[in-house]
Amino acid sequence: MSGQAEIGDIGGPAQPLLAVRGLYRHFPIRGGLFNRTTAVVQAVDGIDFDVHKGETLGIVGESGCGKSTTARLLVRLLDPDRGELVYDGLSVGTQDGLSLREMRRHVQMVFQDSFASLNPRLSIADSIAFGPRVHGVGDGEAMARARDLLARVGLAPDTFGPRYPHELSGGQRQRVNIARALALRPRLVILDEAVSALDKSVEAQVLNLLQDLKAEFGLTYVFISHDLNVVRYISDRVLVMYLGRIVEIGPVDRIYEAPRHPYTRALLSAMPSMDPDRRTSEAPISGDPPNPINPPPGCRFHTRCPFASEICQTRVPELAASPLAGDHLAACHMADPSSGHPQAGTAV
Amino acid sequence: MTPLVRIEDLRVRFRTAERTVHAVNGVDLSLMPGEVVGLLGESGSGKSVTLKALLRLLPEARTTMSGRMAVAGQDVMALGGSALRAYRGSVVSMIFQEPMLAFDPVFTIGEQIAEAVRRHENADRTAARARALEMLDRVRIPSAKRRLDAYPHEMSGGMRQRAMIALALACRPKLLLADEPTTALDATVQIQILLLLRELQKEFGMGVIFVTHDIGVAVEVSDRLAVMYAGRIVERGSARDLIRAAAHPYPRGLLASTVHGAMRGRRLDAIPGAPPDLAKVPDGCAFAPRCRFADAECVSRRPDIVRIDAGHEAECRRLDAVAASAEG
Numbered sequence: 001m002s003g004q005a006e007i008g009d010i011g012g013p014a015q016p017l018l019a020v021r022g023l024y025r026h027f028p029i030r031g032g033l034f035n036r037t038t039a040v041v042q043a044v045d046g047i048d049f050d051v052h053k054g055e056t057l058g059i060v061g062e063s064g065c066g067k068s069t070t071a072r073l074l075v076r077l078l079d080p081d082r083g084e085l086v087y088d089g090l091s092v093g094t095q096d097g098l099s100l101r102e103m104r105r106h107v108q109m110v111f112q113d114s115f116a117s118l119n120p121r122l123s124i125a126d127s128i129a130f131g132p133r134v135h136g137v138g139d140g141e142a143m144a145r146a147r148d149l150l151a152r153v154g155l156a157p158d159t160f161g162p163r164y165p166h167e168l169s170g171g172q173r174q175r176v177n178i179a180r181a182l183a184l185r186p187r188l189v190i191l192d193e194a195v196s197a198l199d200k201s202v203e204a205q206v207l208n209l210l211q212d213l214k215a216e217f218g219l220t221y222v223f224i225s226h227d228l229n230v231v232r233y234i235s236d237r238v239l240v241m242y243l244g245r246i247v248e249i250g251p252v253d254r255i256y257e258a259p260r261h262p263y264t265r266a267l268l269s270a271m272p273s274m275d276p277d278r279r280t281s282e283a284p285i286s287g288d289p290p291n292p293i294n295p296p297p298g299c300r301f302h303t304r305c306p307f308a309s310e311i312c313q314t315r316v317p318e319l320a321a322s323p324l325a326g327d328h329l330a331a332c333h334m335a336d337p338s339s340g341h342p343q344a345g346t347a348v
Numbered sequence: 349m350t351p352l353v354r355i356e357d358l359r360v361r362f363r364t365a366e367r368t369v370h371a372v373n374g375v376d377l378s379l380m381p382g383e384v385v386g387l388l389g390e391s392g393s394g395k396s397v398t399l400k401a402l403l404r405l406l407p408e409a410r411t412t413m414s415g416r417m418a419v420a421g422q423d424v425m426a427l428g429g430s431a432l433r434a435y436r437g438s439v440v441s442m443i444f445q446e447p448m449l450a451f452d453p454v455f456t457i458g459e460q461i462a463e464a465v466r467r468h469e470n471a472d473r474t475a476a477r478a479r480a481l482e483m484l485d486r487v488r489i490p491s492a493k494r495r496l497d498a499y500p501h502e503m504s505g506g507m508r509q510r511a512m513i514a515l516a517l518a519c520r521p522k523l524l525l526a527d528e529p530t531t532a533l534d535a536t537v538q539i540q541i542l543l544l545l546r547e548l549q550k551e552f553g554m555g556v557i558f559v560t561h562d563i564g565v566a567v568e569v570s571d572r573l574a575v576m577y578a579g580r581i582v583e584r585g586s587a588r589d590l591i592r593a594a595a596h597p598y599p600r601g602l603l604a605s606t607v608h609g610a611m612r613g614r615r616l617d618a619i620p621g622a623p624p625d626l627a628k629v630p631d632g633c634a635f636a637p638r639c640r641f642a643d644a645e646c647v648s649r650r651p652d653i654v655r656i657d658a659g660h661e662a663e664c665r666r667l668d669a670v671a672a673s674a675e676g
Contacts, residue, residue, distance in 0.1 A: 062534035063505075169622050199390035199561065204605030204618035211615075228535065233607040233616075252612070270539040272564025274608050276587035279568055283540040288504040 009053070011089040016050035017188055017220050018074065018107070023047050023083035025069055029293065039293045043069040044080075045244035048319075051188065056214070056221040058235030058252065060228060060267070064292045065241040067224050071192040074222065075109045076100055088187075105135060108181035112193035114173035118165040118180075125150070125161035128180045135184060142183075149179035152216075153209060171202035175209065182217065190222045195230065207234060228271055232256050237327075240264050243292055243300040246319060250328030260322060260330035263301045299333065309333075311340045350421075352523055352555040353379040353402070358415035360397050360406065360579075370626045371397040373579035373634075374415075377557075381522065384549060384556040386570030386587070388563060388599075392623055394579035395559045399525045402557070403442050404432060420522050438468045441521040445528040447508040450515065451500040457484070457511045458496030461518050468519045483514035486551075487544060506537040510544065517548060524549070526558045530565060542568045563606055567591060572659070575599045578624050578634030585660035595654075596662040597670050598635045633664070641666040641673070 025044040028037040044066045051057050061067045072078040074085065076093065084091060087106065091097035111117045118127055128146035133139065147157035153175040165173055174194065181189055191210070195203045207230070214221060225231050231238060231252075238255040240248040240263065248261040259265045266284040273280055285304045290296060296303050302312035311333050320335055322328040333339035360372035372394040379385055389395040400406050401413060404427060417424035420439050427435055444450050451460060461480035465471050471479065477496070484492035487510040500508055509529065516524060526545065530538040546569055549556050560566050566573055567587050574584040575598065583596040594600045601619040621638040624630060633651050636642035643666070651665040664670070 062536065171622060199623075200563075200602055200606050201390065201619040202622065204607070204616040205620070207607070208616050208618055226535065227607075229607045233611055266536055270535045272539070272542075272562070272568045274564045274567055274591065276567050276591055280539055280543065283536070283543055285536050286540065288506040288537055289534060291504075 009088070013053055015053070015089055016086075017053045017088055018051040018222075019086040020047060020049050020051075020074070021084040021086065023070075023073055023085075024081045025073055025078060026081055041292050042244045042295055043292060044073060045295075046083075047241075047244075047246050049239055049246065049249060051220060051222055052237075054218065054220055055236040056223055056234055058231035058238040059222065059224045059241060060226065060231050060238060061241035062226065062267075062289045064243065064289055066244040066292070067241050068192055070241070071109065071190050071222070071224050074190050075104065075107050077109075105184045106186050107188045107190065108184060108186040109190040109192060110174070110177050110181050110194040112196050114170055114177055114197065115165060117177050118173060120165055123162050123164055124155075124168070124176050125157070127165075127176065128183050131180065131184045145183055146179070149182055150176075152182075152213070153179045154205075155179075169202075171198055171206065174198060174206055178206075178209065178213070182213065182219075185217070186219070188220045188222070190224070192224045193226070194223075196225060196227065203230070210234070228268065240267070243290065243295045245300060246329075246331065247301065248328075248330040249319070250322075250325065250330075254322075254325055254328045258328075260328065260335055261301075261332050262305050262307055262334075264330075266304075299331070307334060307341075307343055309341050309343075315339075349380060351378040352381045352383075352420055353377065353557070354416070354418045355398075355402070356416040358398065358401060358417060359413065360394070360401055361412040362410055363412065364410065367627055370629045371579055372401065373626075373629050375576075375579070375581055377574060377581065379523075379555045379557065381555055382549075382553045384558060384569055384571045386566035386573045387557055387559045387576060388561070388566050388573055388602075389559075389576035390561055390602075390623060392578075392626070393576040395576050396527050397579075398576075399442065399527050399557060399559055402523075402525060403436060403440055405442075434468070437464055437521065438519045439521055440523045440525060441516040441519070442525040442527065443509075443512050443516045443529045445531050447505075447512040448500060450512050451508070453500055456497050456499055457503070457515075461511075461515050464515060464518050479518060480514075483518050484511065486517070486548065487511070487514045489514070505533060506540065509533060509537075509541050513541075513544065513548070517552065517554075520552065521554065523555045523557070526556060528560055529558075531560070531562070538565070539568075545569060563591075563603065564608070575602070578626060578630065580634065580663065582635065582664070583662040585657070589657065589660040593656075593660075595656050595660070595667050595670065596635075596664045597639045597641055597666070600670065600674075601638075639666075641669045 023044055024046055027041040027043055029039040031038045059067050073080050087098050087103055092103045093100050125146045128149055129142035132142040132145055150157040150160055155175055195206050223234055235252045238252050242263050248264045269284040287304055298314045299312040299317050302308040317331040317333045319329045319331045333341040334343050337345035355377045358372055358375040362369045375398055387395045458480045461483055462476035465476040465479045481492055481496055484495055489495050489510050530541050558569050570587050573587050573590040574581045577598050583599050604617040619638055624634055632647045632649050636646040646665055651663050653661050653663050654667055655661050
């Protein structure tokens with residue numbers, strides 16, 4: 001196998017780079033005398049979305065919403081219970097589609113914990129060259145690529161290449177993780193809370209770097225974060241998750257300026273104001289996000305939603321486009337005039 | 349009015365077999381009764397160490413402390429034994445980022461709050477339990493009566509954080525030290541806890557020192573802000589002064605590199621480099637190696653504190669150049 005033959009674009013710019021179709025992943029919790037399943041965490045419960053070529057798709061949500069499980073499903077670190085991933089028109093992990101091994105060359109991931117992601121016994125240069133070597137690139141070329149990428153992420157190859165992970169700061173290690181993710185020349189990079197553990201001054205450096213690399217290598221990003229400010233800054237489109245389901249997805253400006261789902265609105269107004277004269281005076285919603293074990297039926301947000309009515313407790317709302325913007329979808333009964341919700345049609 | 353807290357020239361050094369870390373290098377801070385100061389800084393800036401020094405929580409065998417600290421008229425440096433135990437909890441109390449570490453997992457929430465009350469106030473069991481219930485009500489824990497008998501692991505993250513606040517405030521401290529108490533919480537829960545703290549602070553008239561790395565969070569709770577870098581306070585002022593008219597290059601850089609609002613597509617004005625290794629105390633300004641305004645004297649000599657306005661001070665020799673660059 002010529003491991004490094006470039007697989008370029010297949011379906012043209014209009015075809016999604018990654019299409020996610022009906023993805024489910026539940027985790028059973030076992031216990032009791034016979035180790036039977038006593039409960040099920042519905043971490044990801046039927047999600048559909050596309051990642052367009054060249055975009056940055058932001059995924060936001062609170063703990064337990066399934067955003068990290070989604071990330072692991074996208075690179076198939078976890079197998080879905082049901083559902084399909086289609087990479088540039090090729091179904092992933094099927095006989096006549098794309099093998100997992102091939103897919104992983106094209107889809108790489110950067111994690112939050114920069115230290116745990118690196119092998120402590122490998123030098124930085126070896127860590128970056130590891131992936132290309134496994135995929136059949138010769139030693140010399142793999143090393144050259146590692147040095148080149150180190151320079152590209154702002155770390156002098158002669159100084160940092162021979163070092164070990166514990167000799168680097170958090171920001172430097174995260175640069176190494178980014179370099180390593182790019183070593184296989186992927187087209188899609190999944191960034192799971194990749195800047196969340198960094199200090200603000202270092203976070204800004206890494207955000208600038210991510211934007212430069214994206215332009216230079218023509219990358220597509222899925223950027224997962226709990227930080228709404230950072231997601232707004234870097235994303236073209238934003239996907240909002242709540243308890244394993246998508247509640248809203250759309251262009252970044254519409255999500256932040258005209259959010260349709262009550263949960264998205266609550267999430268946005270919970271952001272600290274940054275203005276001493278306009279401090280937040282009231283919490284938008286009360287209580288904690290419910291446990292993803294045995295989540296509420298119907299709309300999963302109904303237990304905390306100020307607009308919840310009877311229909312919300314029984315029927316699951318479908319993601320539907322806004323009449324004003326076809327690419328702005330929300331899953332709320334109020335957005336559907338025929339749902340039977342007393343305030344149906346009042347929200348756009 | 350006399351200040352509730354007065355810290356003068358606090359220095360803290362940690363020693364291990366391999367190295368020494370100069371964590372706090374001359375902090376001066378005072379706080380009036382009922383005032384909320386936000387202590388803002390990145391990891392390693394010395395903000396948490398300053399808090400822990402105030403509660404004398406630092407391990408004595410490995411720590412060298414110098415300077416003066418007074419809280420409510422008591423000399424904190426001189427406290428020991430029973431006086432220190434009496435000081436902790438009834439004069440000064442602390443809340444942490446991780447409530448699971450503040451609670452003992454094998455006792456109920458109610459038992460632990462009641463225990464604190466009995467220890468400090470000679471209350472009997474019934475009275476202490478009544479106080480515990482009152483406190484859970486005060487922090488708006490729903491069905492408080494039932495929650496009294498809950499174990500810490502049975503509560504959600506936000507509820508545990510509320511319970512920890514109840515525990516910290518049970519003996520009516522004059523000063524509350526808050527060490528990143530909302531950092532681990534989800535956005536919708538964080539704002540609830542911040543509003544609760546603001547409300548309880550007014551109700552109890554406490555002084556609060558609130559340590560955080562998040563500017564937005566600091567603005568939500570603080571009257572005054574102090575920004576720390578490499579173990580010193582480099583700028584202090586009202587929240588308004590710092591957000592609208594930061595003078596020192598470090599807080600200015602921090603604000604410029606913090607993503608907020610509609611900054612999409614714009615390149616972030618990031619501060620280059622990384623904070624210094626604190627194996628030795630820098631001779632001059634610790635920020636100089638990362639500062640584009642720094643000259644030779646900045647590196648060699650510690651800058652004086654410059655008064656900009658009433659209560660607004662910065663420790664920088666090049667304030668004129670910094671201000672000029674903003675206009676140009």
